[in-house]
Amino acid sequence: MAGIVSFGTYIPFHRISRKTIGQTLGTGGGKGERSVAAYDEDTVTMAVEAARDCLRGRDASEIRALYFGTTEPPYFEKLNSATIHAALDLPAGVRCLDLTCSLRAGLGGLIGAYEAAVASGTGQALATMSDIRIGAPEGAAELAGGDAAAAFLLGNSGVIAEIEATYSETLEFLSTWRLAGERFSKAWEERFVLTQGWGPLLANAAKGLLSRAGVAPGDLAAVVVDAPSPRASAAFIAQAKLAPEQVADARLDVIGHTGTAHAGLLLAAALEKAKPGDRILVLSVSDGVDAVLLRATDAIASYRPERTVDQWLASKRADLSYARYLKWRGILQTEPPRRPDPERPAGPPSLRSHRWKYAFVSTQCEACGTFQLPPQTVCVQCGASHKMKEVAFADRKAVIKTFAVDRLAFTLQPPMVVAVIDYEGGGRVQSELTDVEPEKVKIGDPLEMTFRRLFTAGGIHNYFWKARPAR
Amino acid sequence: MASNGIRDRVAIVGMGCTAFGEHWNRSLDDLLVEAAEAAFASAGVDRDRVDAYWLGTMGNLSGLTLSEPLKIQYKPVTHVENFCATGSEALRNACYAVACGAYDCVMAIGVEKLKDSGFSGLVVTPPPSDGTQPAMTAPAQFSFLAPAYFAKYGLDAATGKEVLSRIAYKNHANGAKNPKAQFRREVPLEQIRSSPLVADPLGIMDCSGVSDGSAAAIVVRAEDAYKYTDKPIFIKALSFIAGPAAGPLSQDYDFTTFPEVVASARDAYEQAGVKNPAEEISMAEVHDCFTPTELVLYEDLGFSERGGAWRDVLNGAFDLDGRLPVNPDGGLKSFGHPIGASGLRMMYEMWLQLRGEAGPRQIKNPKLGLTHNLGGAPGRCVSFVSVVGR
Numbered sequence: 001m002a003g004i005v006s007f008g009t010y011i012p013f014h015r016i017s018r019k020t021i022g023q024t025l026g027t028g029g030g031k032g033e034r035s036v037a038a039y040d041e042d043t044v045t046m047a048v049e050a051a052r053d054c055l056r057g058r059d060a061s062e063i064r065a066l067y068f069g070t071t072e073p074p075y076f077e078k079l080n081s082a083t084i085h086a087a088l089d090l091p092a093g094v095r096c097l098d099l100t101c102s103l104r105a106g107l108g109g110l111i112g113a114y115e116a117a118v119a120s121g122t123g124q125a126l127a128t129m130s131d132i133r134i135g136a137p138e139g140a141a142e143l144a145g146g147d148a149a150a151a152f153l154l155g156n157s158g159v160i161a162e163i164e165a166t167y168s169e170t171l172e173f174l175s176t177w178r179l180a181g182e183r184f185s186k187a188w189e190e191r192f193v194l195t196q197g198w199g200p201l202l203a204n205a206a207k208g209l210l211s212r213a214g215v216a217p218g219d220l221a222a223v224v225v226d227a228p229s230p231r232a233s234a235a236f237i238a239q240a241k242l243a244p245e246q247v248a249d250a251r252l253d254v255i256g257h258t259g260t261a262h263a264g265l266l267l268a269a270a271l272e273k274a275k276p277g278d279r280i281l282v283l284s285v286s287d288g289v290d291a292v293l294l295r296a297t298d299a300i301a302s303y304r305p306e307r308t309v310d311q312w313l314a315s316k317r318a319d320l321s322y323a324r325y326l327k328w329r330g331i332l333q334t335e336p337p338r339r340p341d342p343e344r345p346a347g348p349p350s351l352r353s354h355r356w357k358y359a360f361v362s363t364q365c366e367a368c369g370t371f372q373l374p375p376q377t378v379c380v381q382c383g384a385s386h387k388m389k390e391v392a393f394a395d396r397k398a399v400i401k402t403f404a405v406d407r408l409a410f411t412l413q414p415p416m417v418v419a420v421i422d423y424e425g426g427g428r429v430q431s432e433l434t435d436v437e438p439e440k441v442k443i444g445d446p447l448e449m450t451f452r453r454l455f456t457a458g459g460i461h462n463y464f465w466k467a468r469p470a471r
Numbered sequence: 472m473a474s475n476g477i478r479d480r481v482a483i484v485g486m487g488c489t490a491f492g493e494h495w496n497r498s499l500d501d502l503l504v505e506a507a508e509a510a511f512a513s514a515g516v517d518r519d520r521v522d523a524y525w526l527g528t529m530g531n532l533s534g535l536t537l538s539e540p541l542k543i544q545y546k547p548v549t550h551v552e553n554f555c556a557t558g559s560e561a562l563r564n565a566c567y568a569v570a571c572g573a574y575d576c577v578m579a580i581g582v583e584k585l586k587d588s589g590f591s592g593l594v595v596t597p598p599p600s601d602g603t604q605p606a607m608t609a610p611a612q613f614s615f616l617a618p619a620y621f622a623k624y625g626l627d628a629a630t631g632k633e634v635l636s637r638i639a640y641k642n643h644a645n646g647a648k649n650p651k652a653q654f655r656r657e658v659p660l661e662q663i664r665s666s667p668l669v670a671d672p673l674g675i676m677d678c679s680g681v682s683d684g685s686a687a688a689i690v691v692r693a694e695d696a697y698k699y700t701d702k703p704i705f706i707k708a709l710s711f712i713a714g715p716a717a718g719p720l721s722q723d724y725d726f727t728t729f730p731e732v733v734a735s736a737r738d739a740y741e742q743a744g745v746k747n748p749a750e751e752i753s754m755a756e757v758h759d760c761f762t763p764t765e766l767v768l769y770e771d772l773g774f775s776e777r778g779g780a781w782r783d784v785l786n787g788a789f790d791l792d793g794r795l796p797v798n799p800d801g802g803l804k805s806f807g808h809p810i811g812a813s814g815l816r817m818m819y820e821m822w823l824q825l826r827g828e829a830g831p832r833q834i835k836n837p838k839l840g841l842t843h844n845l846g847g848a849p850g851r852c853v854s855f856v857s858v859v860g861r
Contacts, residue, residue: 337591338589338590338591339590339591339592339594339608340590340594340596342606343596343597343599343600343602344602345600345601345602346599346600346601346602348599349599349600349601350601350602352601353601353603356601356603357601357602357603370721372720373720374603376720380715380717380720380721381721401619401722401725401726402615402616402618402619402622402726403615403618404607404611404612404614404615404670404671405611405614405668405670405671406607406608406610406611406614406669406670407668407669407670407671408591408592408608408610408611408669408670409606409607409608409611410606415671416606416607416611418605418607418611420615420719420726422722426722427722428719428720428721428722429719430605430607430719431605432605438671443618443619443622454602454606455606462602464602464603
């Protein structure tokens, strides 16, 4: 029996209300809010956050493959999933692949990871899906989109949701597209897309998958319909005669459609509520359709995710201004500070220290036990030389010892807050804080680590860790 | 550890110092030539009487930076660099060179040209790295001291801000009396308190001046001093400490002290035979790069009890007419901080004060003066302390 062994999700801290967008542009805006990846997040960092929750406390040595599905890869040449692989400190022998150019890269990646796990015999595979949805100002896509990530560990034992069947269909037609190098997608007129594409594709997938598995629509405890347009989902739900309690809330009002992450995010929310024996159907439509039928196992009764989708939704700051949002996405060019640009990170030092830079692994002196960050050779406490062992700090909790609110340093979210933070059990580091309200920071505040993109300089994304108030 | 010192074996017999400030129409070379020629004249020597040179400056690569503009005739010029304590490091090495007898007459000179960069604040180009160091500015690094000190000694935010503002106020009041200072006017307390924030609670008026400038000293062995001047000043102690940079690593460090300063002060006082610095030191120039630095230095240098400096500040203990005047020339705050020149600028004030040439800022009958120069950041720094006297 193969299927999902564990999962993790991630919704960024910031939200922008659609009313705020509408007020700035003098358009309607609409109701609710969308989630917004912070200035120091990208699809890679969000995928790392989701995957950390997915893997926390688990042995990762059986992972054979890692897939990363997004429509906004930070690099177009250079394996983005290699960064995720490094941040998760996975063993070297993992095949990593980036899946992109379509919203199908999310659920499609989950199916791919399932197949990789099955093919490996006893191994596991990690599917990550993460997206930042950007649309042109005054357009529907900007309002409708949202930013989030999800991750699923697929394996052959310890399964909480067995994959009973999958279904895929591909159709070449113009619905949504974006040329290489362009910022915003374009869309064909919706009636064509709905009646000739998404509508029939969803119907085909549901019918094909259920008949393949010999399951009736009434047997489904939950149906996740991930469609780029709420009209497509609504039409499908009406046509399939699903009961309202069967249909998973798409959460478009509170986060928006989160691209490749959306099917996974909604599946995770459905799994959080699932009881043993529950069947869940997941449909994801765009340039074709992918569908998965799952059945929750007895193991789901005792499964507790690190954080639930509802926890992420409740942990937020919703006062982001539209101007700041546009600045974060690089749509609004602003005056830089009269300070030099940051230096790009260099290749050789980054490789030398890559377990520190990417996985936040540092050292502990074996002679006196003192934890030290960054990695040291000679112990600061007892002076022992070459007696260090490596220790992972990414999941350790910390508190603020002292802090600085730096109003001169370059950041897209001024002021930069940097704190001296002390880890529970030992170890100290100076770390930039993120998802923080500067006026509320105080000594003793509890913090946790988060993987971020500090800045981009000289054409290189500089990834490292920051601390944030515990979410 | 033996730190034997060179008490009373070396003397300064001439000094020069340019005005510090925004020298838009003067180059690094111009500043070096002015400070060097002023020091030559002060000691009554010409260039060719000087046997060797120590040049302190940030990133200017070699001794040619000095020998080229001055047209030094085939003599040793050593380029030294030690963060913001670079000027003091030049002086220290120059002193050792004459003390050991290798040379008879040497120059220590420091210079910086900061205002040509086009950026605000200090600009340092770091070596290639893995990009994991927080990109903090200098005021933010030193602002770590403020919340830590306030919390440890129970100061509320308003009192803390008042103490810091009072330090800036004093240094500006002193600088107003100094024709060479970058900022030569008193600044009302209210203006300091309400200056725009740069690194909370530090406002722009809690920061030292970014400036251009140069200062130089002529150093000889003590027995030769009176051949050059009837009022030499004598080196009583020189201490330079580089710490293990334990602060960012160790939970033991609490950001209310500079262990490097404590170590260099202890070393210097031992060399000079100073038992009670609060009473024996007549005046001090300390590294007030930012106001909380000066606050913590009072305690690290033994001018105040631990946790008591903030009260001494409010009581005026370190004012020009206080029990121990600190930064009588205006300090980094008001005189300005051209990195490589600052350590020698501090010594220039000792030179003037000990010779009774400090004009309206003259301290009555000073006996021992102290200069303190620091480079780096709290928990990770180098520290220099000298004691000088007549």
